[in-house]
Amino acid sequence: MEWITEILNATWDFIVLFLNENIPLIVGSVKAVVIAVGIMSVVPALVWLERRLMGRFQVRLGPNRVGPLGFGQPMADTVKLLFKESIIQSSADKFLFHLAPAVVVITAIVGFAVIPFGEPFEVFGQSIEMWGANVNSGILFVFAISGMGIYGMVLAGLASNNKYSLMGGLRSSAQMISYELTLGLSALSIILLTGSLNLVDMVKAQETLPFILIQPLAFLLFFIAGIAETNRAPFDLPEAEQELVAGFHTEYTGMKFAMFFMGEYINMVTMSALVTLLFLGGWNAYGLPLWPIVAFALKVIFLLCVFIWLRSTFPRIRYDRLMTFGWKVLLPLCLLNLLVTGTLKVIWFP
Amino acid sequence: MLEIATVFDFAQDTVILAVGVTAVLASLGVVLCSSPIYCALYLIGHMICLALLFLLYNAEFLAVVQIIVYAGAVMILFLFIIALLGGKKEVQENSLHRSLALAFVFTLLGELYLSATVGPTQQVHGEVPPELFGTAKAIGLELFSKHLVAFELASGLLLVAAVGVICLAKFSFAPLRRRVR
Numbered sequence: 001m002e003w004i005t006e007i008l009n010a011t012w013d014f015i016v017l018f019l020n021e022n023i024p025l026i027v028g029s030v031k032a033v034v035i036a037v038g039i040m041s042v043v044p045a046l047v048w049l050e051r052r053l054m055g056r057f058q059v060r061l062g063p064n065r066v067g068p069l070g071f072g073q074p075m076a077d078t079v080k081l082l083f084k085e086s087i088i089q090s091s092a093d094k095f096l097f098h099l100a101p102a103v104v105v106i107t108a109i110v111g112f113a114v115i116p117f118g119e120p121f122e123v124f125g126q127s128i129e130m131w132g133a134n135v136n137s138g139i140l141f142v143f144a145i146s147g148m149g150i151y152g153m154v155l156a157g158l159a160s161n162n163k164y165s166l167m168g169g170l171r172s173s174a175q176m177i178s179y180e181l182t183l184g185l186s187a188l189s190i191i192l193l194t195g196s197l198n199l200v201d202m203v204k205a206q207e208t209l210p211f212i213l214i215q216p217l218a219f220l221l222f223f224i225a226g227i228a229e230t231n232r233a234p235f236d237l238p239e240a241e242q243e244l245v246a247g248f249h250t251e252y253t254g255m256k257f258a259m260f261f262m263g264e265y266i267n268m269v270t271m272s273a274l275v276t277l278l279f280l281g282g283w284n285a286y287g288l289p290l291w292p293i294v295a296f297a298l299k300v301i302f303l304l305c306v307f308i309w310l311r312s313t314f315p316r317i318r319y320d321r322l323m324t325f326g327w328k329v330l331l332p333l334c335l336l337n338l339l340v341t342g343t344l345k346v347i348w349f350p
Numbered sequence: 351m352l353e354i355a356t357v358f359d360f361a362q363d364t365v366i367l368a369v370g371v372t373a374v375l376a377s378l379g380v381v382l383c384s385s386p387i388y389c390a391l392y393l394i395g396h397m398i399c400l401a402l403l404f405l406l407y408n409a410e411f412l413a414v415v416q417i418i419v420y421a422g423a424v425m426i427l428f429l430f431i432i433a434l435l436g437g438k439k440e441v442q443e444n445s446l447h448r449s450l451a452l453a454f455v456f457t458l459l460g461e462l463y464l465s466a467t468v469g470p471t472q473q474v475h476g477e478v479p480p481e482l483f484g485t486a487k488a489i490g491l492e493l494f495s496k497h498l499v500a501f502e503l504a505s506g507l508l509l510v511a512a513v514g515v516i517c518l519a520k521f522s523f524a525p526l527r528r529r530v531r
Contacts, residue, residue: 136485137485137486144417147422148417148421154430158429170430177426197411
């Protein structure tokens with residue numbers, strides 16, 4: 001029996017030594033859990049906000065019966081969705097049908113991992129940074145992961161064996177490829193200004209002046225392309241209710257249906273955070289007495305409200321107009337903006 | 351008593367090996383699978399494994415670009431075309447084709463054996479400072495100084511290819527007139 005306790009003791013010593021020397025590992029794991037849980041619990045609150053605000057915009061009340069201010073409504077909805085029967089039609093490809101919503105949610109959560117939302121602070125002599133990971137090419141990472149999110153929609157369209165789903169999947173892939181170009185190119189002018197792909201460096205470069213004042217056109221283009229990337233109205237062609245029933249998630253029920261919405265709302269938060277970091281100065285409060293994280297959160301919530309506002313204001317645009325708008329208006333404007341930015345930078349800061 | 355550094359090295363070697371084996375398995379899946387959708391999915395998995403390998407060797411920028419360009423853009427077009435044509439399973443009946451494919455596979459395996467025996471893989475020669483290794487700056491400096499001509503020629507080639515595709519795809523008949531507005 002003695003050798004067992006000996007082995008256990010040695011293992012315990014090793015674990016203690018390992019953890020003592022690798023505190024960043026523990027901190028990183030905790031941060032990962034906090035960010036993942038936090039971003040997922042933002043979704044019901046956002047659904048509530050959207051339904052209440054949409055109600056106000058359309059001169060009606062919105063959900064106000066369950067709980068104070070209708071705040072119990074998203075919880076009731078979640079419970080309903082969890083207990084609903086999951087129906088899969090017999091002609092669907094079962095594996096891909098299950099895989100598609102998972103891809104959407106996972107890519108949405110992973111994309112948020114590199115978003116910084118505050119300045120580092122000290123706890124127990126340990127510097128805790130307010131971001132999941134400080135990747136050197138952070139902005140490229142976000143674009144790469146959001147690009148992978150398209151697969152969820154395309155696979156849902158392919159696996160459902162339904163013409164409306166297929167059309168929705170096709171539309172979403174075409175739309176997102178087109179608008180990703182605009183998104184990347186308008187971010188490129190900010191990368192030119194800061195000379196870095198790192199999101200933290202970009203925020204530090206805006207300590208005196210947010211980039212929206214220097215690059216208003218790039219901000220506009222980025223925001224429009226961001227709405228199109230998250231499939232929000234007026235660019236929600238992949239799920240156009242009047243023509244495609246519900247697009248790529250026509251055949252989905254219950255929680256799998258809800259996962260597509262989770263992905264969409266998390267992408268909305270990520271996109272708002274990205275706009276805040278690139279153009280609105282991140283967590284810089286510009287003289288206002290606010291904690292960095294509060295300043296950041298307020299900016300993000302404001303942008304989310306703008307997302308909802310746009311949805312209840314504009315009608316959906318036609319599909320061919322969407323493509324023409326992306327390729328013939330936004331893309332040339334982006335290239336022009338990039339050219340001017342590059343030229344001015346070379347002239348003023350050689 | 352085990353050293354922590356050796357444990358980390360061992361763990362990293364294991365991860366690299368696992369990712370490499372997954373990449374090989376995924377590429378086998380591309381060849382062996384009969385449904386085009388799953389073939390494309392295996393190819394995406396292979397691309398992601400390659401990106402992970404780049405990441406494990408500290409080539410962060412290359413890894414991200416690999417995912418954006420290949421897994422993000424190229425493979426979406428593959429899936430787009432599969433969705434347009436209808437992803438039906440192919441029926442294998444011709445044994446001649448199968449034997450041809452088998453011969454091809456064995457040739458490739460032979461080549462792999464040859465390249466493995468000829469010599470070990472070598473370190474990259476160059477004077478990249480260690481703190482710049484794998485970043486966008488290092489790659490940009492290399493591309494726009496040492497390899498500028500080749501880089502510009504390659505971009506010209508891609509432009510020619512794009513223009514050529516548009517010329518080929520342009521319909522010879524007049525497009526349908528639609529009422530505008």
